[in-house]
Amino acid sequence: MNSMVHIFFETKNLIVRQYTMNDVAGLYEVMSNPLVHQYTKDKNKPWDKYKTEQYIQFFIKKNFITLDCFHGAIIEKTSNKIIGLTGLNPYKVDEPEIEWKLDVSYWNKGYATEIGREIIKQAFKTTNITGIYGMADPENIASRRVLQKIGMKYMGIDEFRNQKDVFYYIGRV
Numbered sequence: 001m002n003s004m005v006h007i008f009f010e011t012k013n014l015i016v017r018q019y020t021m022n023d024v025a026g027l028y029e030v031m032s033n034p035l036v037h038q039y040t041k042d043k044n045k046p047w048d049k050y051k052t053e054q055y056i057q058f059f060i061k062k063n064f065i066t067l068d069c070f071h072g073a074i075i076e077k078t079s080n081k082i083i084g085l086t087g088l089n090p091y092k093v094d095e096p097e098i099e100w101k102l103d104v105s106y107w108n109k110g111y112a113t114e115i116g117r118e119i120i121k122q123a124f125k126t127t128n129i130t131g132i133y134g135m136a137d138p139e140n141i142a143s144r145r146v147l148q149k150i151g152m153k154y155m156g157i158d159e160f161r162n163q164k165d166v167f168y169y170i171g172r173v
């Protein structure tokens with residue numbers, strides 16, 4: 001790995017770092033599976049190589065460093081593989097929205113929970129954000145469970161990206 005690549009944070013099992021163009025094949029493997037998009041705005045629209053390349057290029061250009069707004073690759077330490085993506089997307093002023101997408105074969109290992117907890121801890125410690133939102137399709141049980149496990153409170157149903165989503169929120173303590 002290029003030593004200039006910024007590492008956003010590290011957990012017991014995972015590293016979240018900036019993308020490099022070498023991630024295209026690995027992220028394509030994750031995002032070309034329709035199951036990953038079952039409950040998201042890309043509903044049943046698996047990514048192709050071109051979209052994956054554009055996406056990675058976009059975030060390399062953005063060069064996010066701080067955790068108030070960022071996007072990065074999730075690397076599993078033991079396999080050194082890219083197993084998904086995560087980030088905080090702009091939503092309200094100083095209140096971003098959390099996102100994760102993991103390769104299907106890495107689900108239910110506690111990885112999203114591990115990342116979510118670290119984002120909450122580090123983002124509140126190192127930036128001025130005042131809260132973090134989490135939205136999910138009401139039927140996305142795994143996502144809802146993770147949002148709950150990382151300490152977010154259920155806020156109700158509202159419109160988000162042209163669909164009715166359940167909203168969760170955690171404020172700075």
Ligand SMILES: CC(C)(COP(=O)(O)OP(=O)(O)OC[C@H]1O[C@@H](n2cnc3c(N)ncnc32)[C@H](O)[C@@H]1OP(=O)(O)O)[C@@H](O)C(=O)NCCC(=O)NCCS
Pocket residue numbers: 035036037039040098099100101102103106107108109110111112113114135136140141142143145146
């Ligand atoms: C949502 C997602 C990120 C969760 O990642 P993960 O690493 O598997 O999550 P964790 O292992 O930390 O926790 C999953 C929890 O959901 C539970 N769960 C999963 N599927 C379930 C189901 N069908 N019914 C009930 N509980 C379920 C697991 O048991 C676990 O809870 P527990 O620890 O109380 O047992 C992952 O499923 C994913 O990438 N999905 C596709 C993309 C997506 O929908 N992202 C979220 C919106 S951006």
